[in-house]
Amino acid sequence: MHKRKAHKAPLLKLWAHRPPVWPMQGPIASLSLSLSNWAALLEPECQTGIPSDWGVELNSRSRRRKNPPRRRMASDSSPPAEEASAQAPGDKLAVFWHEGMLAHDAGRGVFDSGRDPGFLDVLDQHPENADRVRNMVSILRRGPVAPFLSWHSGLPAHASELLSFHSPEYIEELVQLNATGAKKLCEGTFLNPGSWGAALLAAGTTLSAAKHILDGRGNLAYALVRPPGHHAQPGRADGYCFLNNAGLAVHLALDSGRPKVAVVDIDVHYGNGTAEGFYRTDNVLTISLHMRHGSWGPSHPQSGSVDEIGEGKGLGYNLNIPLPNGSGDAGYEYAMNELVVPAIDKFQPQFLVFVVGQDSSAFDPNGRQCLTMEGYRKIGQIMRGVANRHSNGQILIVQEGGYHITYSAYCLHATLEGVLDLEAPLLDDPIAYYPEDERYTMKIVDMIKNSWKECVPFLKDI
Numbered sequence: 009m010h011k012r013k014a015h016k017a018p019l020l021k022l023w024a025h026r027p028p029v030w031p032m033q034g035p036i037a038s039l040s041l042s043l044s045n046w047a048a049l050l051e052p053e054c055q056t057g058i059p060s061d062w063g064v065e066l067n068s069r070s071r072r073r074k075n076p077p078r079r080r081m082a083s084d085s086s087p088p089a090e091e092a093s094a095q096a097p098g099d100k101l102a103v104f105w106h107e108g109m110l111a112h113d114a115g116r117g118v119f120d121s122g123r124d125p126g127f128l129d130v131l132d133q134h135p136e137n138a139d140r141v142r143n144m145v146s147i148l149r150r151g152p153v154a155p156f157l158s159w160h161s162g163l164p165a166h167a168s169e170l171l172s173f174h175s176p177e178y179i180e181e182l183v184q185l186n187a188t189g190a191k192k193l194c195e196g197t198f199l200n201p202g203s204w205g206a207a208l209l210a211a212g213t214t215l216s217a218a219k220h221i222l223d224g225r226g227n228l229a230y231a232l233v234r235p236p237g238h239h240a241q242p243g244r245a246d247g248y249c250f251l252n253n254a255g256l257a258v259h260l261a262l263d264s265g266r267p268k269v270a271v272v273d274i275d276v277h278y279g280n281g282t283a284e285g286f287y288r289t290d291n292v293l294t295i296s297l298h299m300r301h302g303s304w305g306p307s308h309p310q311s312g313s314v315d316e317i318g319e320g321k322g323l324g325y326n327l328n329i330p331l332p333n334g335s336g337d338a339g340y341e342y343a344m345n346e347l348v349v350p351a352i353d354k355f356q357p358q359f360l361v362f363v364v365g366q367d368s369s370a371f372d373p374n375g376r377q378c379l380t381m382e383g384y385r386k387i388g389q390i391m392r393g394v395a396n397r398h399s400n401g402q403i404l405i406v407q408e409g410g411y412h413i414t415y416s417a418y419c420l421h422a423t424l425e426g427v428l429d430l431e432a433p434l435l436d437d438p439i440a441y442y443p444e445d446e447r448y449t450m451k452i453v454d455m456i457k458n459s460w461k462e463c464v465p466f467l468k469d470i
Contacts, residue, residue: 101228101428103148104217106162108209109234110138111202114248119373120196134198135374135411136248141234143417144407148232151421152434160220162213162233164205165256169215172259173252173285178243182207182250193245194306207235207250214253214406215260221402222264222359227395228427230405231257238279238363238408246281254363254406255285258292261359261404267291270357270398272348274340274387275365275408276375277301278312278328282363288322293355295348297340299368299377300330314459324464327351329456333376336444337383340368343453344390347460350470352394360399362391362427366410366419371439374411378444381422381437388426403427415439 114134117123124131133139148157170179185191186204193199210233217229231253238254239247258269271286273279273296286292298312318326329343352360366384368377395403405427410416421435460467 100156100158100226101230101424102158102160102217102220102226103230103232104160104162104213104220105145105232106209106213109162109206109213110141112206112235113138113200113202114196114198115200120248122192122196122198134196136235136409138234139413140411140416141232141407143414144232144410144420147417147421148424153421153424153428153430156428156430157424158226160216162209162216162231164208165212165215165251169256169260170211170251172263173242173255174240175243182245193250197245197248197250199245199250203235203250209233210235210237211251211253211256214257214404217406218257218260218404219264221404222261222266227401228403228405230424231407233407236275236365236408237281237406238273238275239277239281241281241284247277248409249281252281252285254279254361255282257361257404257406258282258286258359261361262291266357266359268293268355268357269359269361270352270355271295271361271363272352272391273297273363273365273408274368275363276367276372276377277365277409278330279363279408280312283316283326283328286322287318287326288320290321290325293325293327293351293357295327295329295351297329297331297343297348297368299333299375314456315463317463324466325355327460327464329453331377332448332452334378334445335449336370336378336446337380337386338444339446339449339453340377340379340383341386341390342446342450344387346453346457349390349394351460351467352398354466354470357398360391360395360403362403362405363408364405364410364420364423365408366412366416366423367408369410369412369415369419371412371415372410374409379419381418381435382433384419385422385426385433388423389429390426392427392429 114136115122116131116133118125119132120135148154182199182204185199190198190200213233214231217231220226220229233253235248235250237249237252240249240252254271258271261269268291270293271282273282276299278298279294279296283294283296286294296312301312312328312330314328314330316326316328317324329347331339331343366372367375368379370378370380391403395401410419418435418438425434457470461470
């Protein structure tokens with residue numbers, strides 16, 4: 009059993025409970041999946057454009073292919089007229105999307121449980137439902153930010169691309185579960201008919217967005233994807249997530265000659281899967297701002313506490329910023345300026361992955377952080393400034409949570425306004441402001457900063 013070391017720090021008295029540690033991946037058995045086996049498991053609408061070399065032998069000795077199959081871009085074929093306009097790099101933010109991702113349906117129940125107690129006339133849609141993303145698509149197509157965007161089609165991920173982050177056993181498990189029908193993988197996470205095809209599209213669409221930047225086609229790209237991915241660990245699903253879209257993009261950047269990559273995750277929940285995938289490496293800096301929710305079960309043993317700072321070569325390169333409920337716009341801005349920006353300035357990455365979730369908003373059913381459109385807009389502006397200093401203005405944005413059907417779309421719009429560094433807000437906030445209390449948050453941020461100075465070698469003088 010692999011055990012993590014506890015890194016004592018002044019802030020630890022605020023989090024007395026530590027969840028059980030979890031094992032590293034065990035020995036990986038050889039297995040193979042043919043192209044026909046994999047392609048047959050995709051939904052019909054997702055099979056279009058599958059590369060001829062999509063099938064690959066999954067072997068423990070070749071988890072990372074040095075020369076993965078070429079990722080065909082949407083521009084390699086004939087896109088719709090609205091997607092065909094040529095833009096100089098950096099002119100517009102490229103949105104990567106595919107309607108096949110709407111096929112994932114996690115069902116109904118009491119919130120995300122999938123359970124019907126028998127005495128309710130109306131059950132909730134699962135919070136991670138297609139409608140939330142439909143509104144994100146529509147506000148970007150018809151909202152005032154539309155002239156600043158270009159649209160591009162996504163493609164399913166290659167099997168070999170999945171292996172850059174995930175173990176062969178886990179991928180084979182998902183394939184087999186998909187073949188047998190609906191399956192609950194863990195609390196709130198359901199692999200139903202249509203889910204696997206959508207997950208492959210989410211992963212591949214994110215990789216296409218990353219390649220858009222890495223190939224010099226543009227500086228800004230947004231992977232508008234579902235199901236989300238940042239809870240998916242190398243060998244397990246978690247928190248509505250099957251494949252770690254951002255983690256796959258990080259590996260693509262590393263393999264494309266970007267030696268150092270930074271990931272900033274503002275989803276309301278700890279990006280535990282991404283953190284776990286890079287916990288023992290020093291060429292990827294993962295930073296997660298999240299509410300202080302701790303571990304929520306066997307699928308999510310990581311706590312997201314300040315003392316989870318990486319191990320071995322990765323010591324100090326996993327930075328957690330657990331914030332109290334109600335931190336709000338001012339609290340998040342303070343955390344970004346006092347913690348995130350100095351850490352990235354010290355790390356000096358050549359590629360930046362911005363993981364966004366609108367479930368930190370004031371009206372989200374899955375979070376209590378009280379961010380408004382203005383808060384998201386400001387975070388986007390801060391990230392653009394960081395990118396201008398370190399990655400030639402390049403940012404890959406990857407969609408995660410955000411479960412208020414309408415307000416999530418508005419907060420996304422505001423985030424992209426910020427990343428585009430537009431001079432004035434294009435869209436007014438449609439919902440009354442919810443009061444925040446940033447004073448306690450600022451105290452917590454200052455304590456985290458002192459903890460990093462003591463425990464993270466490269467941040468001793470921030």
